[in-house]
Amino acid sequence: MIWRTLLLLWRSRRRYRREGAMEPLEVGVVRLTTLPTDLDLVGHMNNGRYLSLFDLGRFDLLMRTGLWDLGRERGWYPVVANATISYRKSLHLWQRFDIESRLVAADDRAMYLEHRVVVRGEIYARLLVRGRFVKRSGGVLPIAELFEAIGLDPAAVPAPDEWMTRWADDVALPPTKAPAPSTWA
Template sequence: MNVIWRTLLIMLRAKRIRKREGDLPLDGISRVRLTTLPTDIDLLRHMNNGRYLSLFDLGRWDMTTRTGLGDAFRTHGWYAVVANETVTFRKSLELFQRFDVETKWIGHDDRAVYMEHRAVVDGEVYAQAIVRARILRRSGGPVTHEELFEAVGFDGGMPDIADWLHEWADRVRLPSARAEAPSVWE
């Protein structure tokens, strides 16, 4: 099953859960149960390292739908883009193994919001990803955190991120899309 079909199923499931249970708080934890499918594995017979990030997207879709952010994005003409992400692996997910994708907003800085994703089996973390995302307007320009939080009725305040995340974001940042970025190997 391609990830697009999984995405659509996750979004439908998230809408049902939201209707039944109400909005997930922006500082809540989203959990999506998945199974490692034949299309997820590589020649070594475990989940392909690139597939983790695709499946962690499902956690973001679930979180976006269940918190009401998806509705706010449509209403205001906003969208989210991943600016940076990093993933760390601990254990391999095997074919047909069940696991949960856990997703949580972990903070923000002056330009972006940060989320953590985990692949979890029986309460044990197998892989973890940190994602830095920007919220932008289709008409151009960024959405402020105040606008974002107000749109979903979140007044709890999102914590500032840890210092190492500031350093990571600075070290992996590429030039702006409007600036030149020649491919020169040193």
């Protein structure tokens, strides 16, 4: 994955320099191929590999919207708070596919991104991610401050659907400073 990641960052940086920043609400597309190292023992894409490949979609969005450089400059970095994935069809060896990524909603603390694996216009898998930016100095970056830094009107980004908010609340772990004992009930 490290070589794929480095290659993607290089290509995304090149596109950003040639084409300028992409709009924050645009769909980012990354074209990939299923490699032998992506397969599980059954011969199709390993379910865990999808999450790593969806990271590439987020990295592409960060780089091409200008958030990558802005975050490094200001000491901000993205983290995933929650994620849920649904699989529909398998990817097989040497199969070409696109990862489509888009910001779909935001509230005051987090952004919701959707990632899709698409083959010839058909969705094979979909991931919903709730992520936020944190400051290296500590604390969570308010989304309004992030949007202001990239020139995005917060009103232009839809609020999360009620089910998204409920999902995020239902699967959340305790805050980092609260106890989170591993007890099985």
